[in-house]
Amino acid sequence: MSPIExxxxxxxxxxVVVVAIIAYGFGWWSxxxxxxxxxxxxxxxxxxxxxxxxxxxxxxxxMMPIIMSPVYEGLVSFDENTSLVPTLATSWEIVDxxxxxxxxxxxxxxxxxxxxxxxAVKYNFDRLLDPTRSKIFGEYDWLDRVEVEDxxxxxxxxxxxxxxVDMSMPRADVYIVSPTAxxxxxxxxLGTHAVGTGPYKVVERETFEYAKLEKFDDYWxxxxxxxxxxxxxxxxxxxxxLKFKAQEIDIATSIPAEFFPDLAKLPYGHLELTSLSxxxxxxxxxxxxxxxxxxxxxxxxxxxxxxxxxxTTVLGGLGxxxxxxxxxxxxxxxxxxxxxxxxxxxxxxxxxxxxxxxxGWVDTDGDGIREKNGEKLSIKxxxxxxxxxxxxxxxxxxxxxxxxxxxxxxLEVLEPGMHWGKVASPAQKDxxxxxxxxxxxxxxxxxxxxxxxxxxPETGKTTWTYINDKEISDLSVEALSTMDRDERMTIWHExxxxxxxxxxVKPMYNLPIPFAVNNKVKNLTFTHDYAYILHYENLDIxx
Amino acid sequence: xxxTLYYIVTIIVVxxxxxxxxxxxxxxxxxxxxxxxxxxxxxxxxxxxxxxxDPLYVQYARYLWNALHGDLGRSWLSGETVLRxxxxxxxxxxxxxxxxxxxxxxxxxxxxxLSAVKRGKIFDWIARSLSISVSSIPTFWFGIMLIIIFSVExxxxxxxGAGGFQHIVLPAIAxxxxxxxxxxxxxxGYMLDVLSKDYIVAARAKGLSERAVAWGHAFxxxxxxxxxxxxxxxxxxxxxxxxxxxxxxxxxxxxxxxxALLSKDIPLALGTLITVVIIYVTVNTxxxxxxxxxxxxxxx
Numbered sequence: 038m039s040p041i042e043x044x045x046x047x048x049x050x051x052x053v054v055v056v057a058i059i060a061y062g063f064g065w066w067s068x069x070x071x072x073x074x075x076x077x078x079x080x081x082x083x084x085x086x087x088x089x090x091x092x093x094x095x096x097x098x099x100m101m102p103i104i105m106s107p108v109y110e111g112l113v114s115f116d117e118n119t120s121l122v123p124t125l126a127t128s129w130e131i132v133d134x135x136x137x138x139x140x141x142x143x144x145x146x147x148x149x150x151x152x153x154x155x156x157a158v159k160y161n162f163d164r165l166l167d168p169t170r171s172k173i174f175g176e177y178d179w180l181d182r183v184e185v186e187d188x189x190x191x192x193x194x195x196x197x198x199x200x201x202v203d204m205s206m207p208r209a210d211v212y213i214v215s216p217t218a219x220x221x222x223x224x225x226x227l228g229t230h231a232v233g234t235g236p237y238k239v240v241e242r243e244t245f246e247y248a249k250l251e252k253f254d255d256y257w258x259x260x261x262x263x264x265x266x267x268x269x270x271x272x273x274x275x276x277x278x279l280k281f282k283a284q285e286i287d288i289a290t291s292i293p294a295e296f297f298p299d300l301a302k303l304p305y306g307h308l309e310l311t312s313l314s315x316x317x318x319x320x321x322x323x324x325x326x327x328x329x330x331x332x333x334x335x336x337x338x339x340x341x342x343x344x345x346x347x348x349t350t351v352l353g354g355l356g357x358x359x360x361x362x363x364x365x366x367x368x369x370x371x372x373x374x375x376x377x378x379x380x381x382x383x384x385x386x387x388x389x390x391x392x393x394x395x396x397g398w399v400d401t402d403g404d405g406i407r408e409k410n411g412e413k414l415s416i417k418x419x420x421x422x423x424x425x426x427x428x429x430x431x432x433x434x435x436x437x438x439x440x441x442x443x444x445x446x447x448l449e450v451l452e453p454g455m456h457w458g459k460v461a462s463p464a465q466k467d468x469x470x471x472x473x474x475x476x477x478x479x480x481x482x483x484x485x486x487x488x489x490x491x492x493x494p495e496t497g498k499t500t501w502t503y504i505n506d507k508e509i510s511d512l513s514v515e516a517l518s519t520m521d522r523d524e525r526m527t528i529w530h531e532x533x534x535x536x537x538x539x540x541x542v543k544p545m546y547n548l549p550i551p552f553a554v555n556n557k558v559k560n561l562t563f564t565h566d567y568a569y570i571l572h573y574e575n576l577d578i579x580x
Numbered sequence: 581x582x583x584t585l586y587y588i589v590t591i592i593v594v595x596x597x598x599x600x601x602x603x604x605x606x607x608x609x610x611x612x613x614x615x616x617x618x619x620x621x622x623x624x625x626x627x628x629x630x631x632x633x634d635p636l637y638v639q640y641a642r643y644l645w646n647a648l649h650g651d652l653g654r655s656w657l658s659g660e661t662v663l664r665x666x667x668x669x670x671x672x673x674x675x676x677x678x679x680x681x682x683x684x685x686x687x688x689x690x691x692x693x694l695s696a697v698k699r700g701k702i703f704d705w706i707a708r709s710l711s712i713s714v715s716s717i718p719t720f721w722f723g724i725m726l727i728i729i730f731s732v733e734x735x736x737x738x739x740x741g742a743g744g745f746q747h748i749v750l751p752a753i754a755x756x757x758x759x760x761x762x763x764x765x766x767x768x769g770y771m772l773d774v775l776s777k778d779y780i781v782a783a784r785a786k787g788l789s790e791r792a793v794a795w796g797h798a799f800x801x802x803x804x805x806x807x808x809x810x811x812x813x814x815x816x817x818x819x820x821x822x823x824x825x826x827x828x829x830x831x832x833x834x835x836x837x838x839x840a841l842l843s844k845d846i847p848l849a850l851g852t853l854i855t856v857v858i859i860y861v862t863v864n865t866x867x868x869x870x871x872x873x874x875x876x877x878x879x880x
Contacts, residue, residue: 089657089843097615097657097843168625172614175622228659243668244658245839246831269741269829275724276827280739283732454842458611461618488619495620 085291087245092227094171107573109212109233134198147215148238160216204481294353333396339382340389356546364477369529407443415445419471421456609844653847662851673832677817683756692767715761723827740829751828811867
């Protein structure tokens with residue numbers, strides 16, 4: 038080695054050593070919870086999406102309950118079969134068509150020591166309904182007010198008869214927060230802090246990074262077993278899985294199907310699937326713009342798509358093809374074979390071709406794309422690049438089917454947030470075909486019906502579809518306030534048939550959420566909705 | 581005085597451009613901020629709450645006034661103060677950039693110098709090939725490979741996060757790899773240029789050793805353009821290594837800016853981008869100042 042090389046090497050080694058010593062001295066950056074002592078029982082969960090806010094009435098992503106379900110509780114919750122179980126309310130009854138009475142559980146304390154009572158519950162509902170403090174107030178347009186009857190009894194009074202007030206109570210929007218904490222710190226503080234009644238309390242939170250929870254010793258159901266839970270928000274599926282493989286996390290949510298074979302080989306891990314997902318994917322068409330204003334073209338599109346092959350190939354068998362437009366667990370859903378074993382518009386390319394020919398679309402120049410009056414049969418399909426549910430891959434897999442029957446499709450791929458913005462706004466007249474993922478977390482389909490089927494009085498249009506059918510809208514509103522269950526079921530069935538006849542909404546598949554779980558995690562149960570973990574108080578870890 | 585004025589005006593002009601572009605490009609932020617709960621009524625209430633109904637120039641004036649008083653607003657999503665979020669993330673960005681710069685300087689500069697000194701020899705060929713190869717590898721893939729080898733298979737280092745010194749090693753290597761090739765090539769180029777100058781020939785003719793010529797005469801003259809180059813790299817490392825930050829879950833400013841932009845969280849995006857601009861301008865100013873010390877003939 039020449040003198041220059043020796044000196045260069047010496048300088049390099051010196052720089053590295055000096056920086057290493059200085060860097061090690063920066064103890065202040067080791068405050069993140071990566072190196073925890075193993076004596077405590079710690080559960081580490083890697084989540085597939087970041088959570089913007091912890092505030093129940095100001096959150097955007099539907100993921101919030103995953104990290105907040107051990108912290109907050111509602112009056113009522115779902116069990117693993119999506120049945121209602123008493124939680125902060127011990128019982129409830131219908132007083133009259135407009136009034137529901139809920140009995141509040143006694144002896145429950147918030148994490149800050151505030152006792153739970155009827156006033157605390159009313160405070161939360163008042164905040165929920167206040168447009169200046171809540172983003173979600175519009176979802177509770179049906180709710181008139183909440184009154185305190187006595188220290189442990191509240192009355193929920195609705196504007197119209199509402200047969201399913203109890204069904205709305207497990208929603209994360211109506212998690213009960215300590216009113217003392219809100220008054221003391223203000224509503225914005227709740228974006229990164231939480232004071233609930235659940236088995237765990239939030240001790241550290243960095244938005245889009247992690248949340249560290251510690252067990253709440255005064256939990257009303259008894260002290261939990263695990264001392265600490267850390268939720269890491271790891272967007273990249275590959276990184277999340279590698280972290281699980283390196284055993285840095287014990288549970289990884291939403292693992293893509295391509296990792297299943299590798300996961301099956303791991304001696305310390307296994308796959309868990311939520312049994313029935315409420316997460317459903319639809320394709321939508323805008324029936325008010327050409328060429329989709331011709332119902333024969335819409336029907337031809339649906340007949341040309343083979344959902345079964347897409348679900349088994351692109352989604353690795355994970356997706357369950359759906360025949361009925363209604364959300365999977367919503368009440369009144371028609372039987373899956375109501376329109377036949379493959380649904381109302383089964384895969385039938387020949388039928389698609391004849392429908393297009395009947396509509397006057399013929400391939401005259403032999404390029405494989407049909408024409409009419411000199412115009413090519415071409416549509417724009419809006420999709421997004423969100424990786425979790427493979428929406429882009431599914432959309433891309435759809436194109437050859439449409440091409441096969443002579444329809445040219447141009448894919449417009451946007452970032453998921455931009456896509457949402459595009460499909461939510463009724464001002465977007467240029468939409469033709471788009472993909473949408475939605476979850477209806479309970480058997481009461483209120484939000485889905487309101488957003489998809491009911492005409493908004495302000496805009497005169499439906500918000501998330503372009504159906505704009507007054508009869509469907511009126512029937513839906515009627516069903517939402519029909520107390521008699523049988524009568525309601527009849528209306529729901531009629532609505533589904535009418536929406537199906539429009540041929541604007543195509544149910545594609547539903548998706549159970551796959552979790553990679555370390556074998557040392559015991560007593561794990563999931564809900565269907567949002568796929569979050571149930572019964573944190575029973576969770577255990579074998580060290 | 582002149583430099584300070586330039587510094588302030590640059591930041592104000594850039595902040596105005598960013599403010600206008602972000603607000604115009606983001607479209608209606610209520611669609612993202614409300615998600616599935618979007619209805620015309622909820623959107624109208626949210627616009628009122630966020631002050632979005634005011635004209636853009638009023639919104640900017642309010643933003644600037646508050647910013648001058650140290651208030652960059654609150655994140656529309658989490659409700660945290662933007663300043664707090666940035667001040668938490670900034671040290672991580674500086675740390676990652678510093679560690680990466682150590683690798684780039686400690687490996688890239690010596691390799692470049694030796695390549696120039698040994699021009700045309702096997703060392704030169706290997707050094708150039710290696711540096712170009714490392715820089716050509718896609719950073720996402722390189723990062724994943726580092727995790728698979730050193731974390732999953734060997735178990736030597738953590739897969740990511742920011743929990744201690746060992747957490748910075750892999751992301752720093754990944755970031756450095758991106759800038760290494762350019763550093764080696766540029767250092768080599770500068771050195772070759774200087775080594776062909778008359779005063780170097782004169783130094784050799786005086787009988788000075790090759791080491792003395794390379795370090796004592798050539799390298800001193802290379803340091804000026806090299807500082808400019810590495811200064812630019814340092815600024816980029818602080819705000820633009822998004823992919824690496826995502827792969828290694830490093831809580832830096834790049835990842836924050838992208839998350840804020842995609843979420844249409846304009847106050848957070850704006851605050852983060854302005855911070856990155858301030859870093860760029862500051863580093864460039866420091867580079868300018870350093871010229872004076874490196875070459876006393878220059879005056880600012």
